[in-house]
Amino acid sequence: MEEKEEAVLSFKDILGVLRKNLIFIIITCLVFSLGSFFVTNFLVTKHYTSTISLYVETVDLQPDSQNSAIYSLNMQNYALKLVNTYIRMLDTNTFYTKLATELNDKYTPDELSKMISYKSDETTEVFDVSVVSESPTESKVIADTIAEVAPETISNLKSNAKLKVCDEAQLPTKPSSPSLSRNVIIAFAIGLLLALVVSFIRHFLDKKIKYDDEMTTILDIPVLAAIPSFDTYINQKGKNGGAKDNGK
Structure with a gap:
């Protein structure tokens, strides 16, 4: 007998x-x-983010100076290129130490470096400084302190450039992480995938022959007769009996 697929x-x-x-x-x-x-x-511990936006400003020539427009454009391009430099100046132990002092040493410089992040789109002279902590109030307090300390730090390092706050920090009203909706959706997807895998594994491990055509496919033996489902027969008989009673 040939092997069946x-x-x-x-x-x-x-x-x-x-x-x-x-x-x-x-x-x-x-x-x-x-x-x-x-x-x-x-x-899960909730975290809150407060963000400030800082603007890199350079010193322009007087309005009546010759070629002031060209110089102003050059200064703008210069500031744009220096944004990453200023971010690097702030992302230093010196800055975090000074910031910790202003915060009455409530946090260590290492802790502050882990709480603070910088972001620049590299197309403007503006960059964002974000503070993440377990308290919305603390996040805003640290961000406000950065707004005070950062301009002074930059002016001390670079005399012809300074920072200005163009968007003050706001008190977070909801946690930035974790995301409840995202976690629930991910958990639902994992549960659905696991349930499907288990369902099909159970199906393949079930060795019982479920259909008449499986008998022919697996054993190459024609089905001469089959015992019907008694539940189906009884239900069908009940329906027919009910129909006859209604017809009387």
Whole structure:
């Protein structure tokens, strides 16, 4: 007898597996989603971000000076190129030490360096300084202190350039991390994937012959007769009996 090819799941079989395990899939997705909601809300530490925007300004010539327009444009390009330099000047132990002193040594310079980040789009003379902490108030206090200390630090290092605050720090009203919606969606996706994998593994590990055509495919033996489902027969008989009673 020739070897038969391995059976492949048809679209009908896939729908059958999904229907059979629908309750299991729904419960698994709900458990993962609710678990993520609970953990994110009550167990994971929340962090708050307060951001200030600083503007790099250079010293221009007097308006009546000859070639002042060209000089002003050159100074603007010069400031644009120096944004990363000023960020590097602020991202130093010297600056964090001075900042820690202004904050009454509530934080060490190393702790402040981990809480503060810088961002520049490299197309303007403006860059952002963000402070992340576990308290919205503390984030704003540190950001406000940076707004005071940073311009002085830059002016001491570079006499022909200075920083100005173009957007003051705001008190955070909601945590910047973790993201509740993102975590719930990720947990739901993981639960759905896990439930599908388990459902199909159970299907493939089930060695019982479920359909008449499987008998022919696997054993190469024609089906002469089959025992019908008694539940289906009884239900059908009940419907027919009910229809006859209604017809009397």
